[in-house]
Amino acid sequence: MPRPRPGSAFLTLGLMLIARSAALFVVAALFEIGGAWLVWQGVREHKGWAWIGAGVIALGVYGFVATLQTDAHFGRILAAYGGVFVAGSLAWGMVADGYRPDRWDVIGALICLAGMAVIMYAPRGR
Secondary structure, three states: OOOOOOOHHHHHHHHHHHHHHHHHHHHHHHHHHHHHHHHHHHHHOOOOHHHHHHHHHHHHHHHHHHOOOOOOOHHHHHHHHHHHHHHHHHHHHHHHHOOOOOHHHHHHHHHHHHHHHHHHHOOOOO
C-alpha cells in the first residue's frame, strides 16, 4: 500500500471544502433563481399570489443558504455568487423557458464562473 504524501490530507480537506462551497452555491442559485422565476410567473404570467408567495419564500431560503458558506465575508460570498447566478440563470432559462444561449452567452457565463473561482478559492496569505 502506498504511503500518503505529506500534505495530502490537507489537499483532500481543501477539495472537500471547495466541493461543499460549490454545492452551496448551486443550492443558493436554485432558490434565488427559482424564487425570482416564481415571482415572475405570478406577476408577468398572471399565475397569482400563490406563485408570488412561493417565490418570496424561496428567495428567503436563498438568503439563509448563503450564510452556510465557510468564508465569513459577506461581500466576497455575494460577489462570487454573482458568477454562479449568471451561469445558473442561463441554465434555468434553457430548462424552464426553452431559451437557447448563443456562444457569447456561454463565453460570458464561463468568464463569470472563472471570476467566482478566483474570488472564492484563490490562495490567500492568512
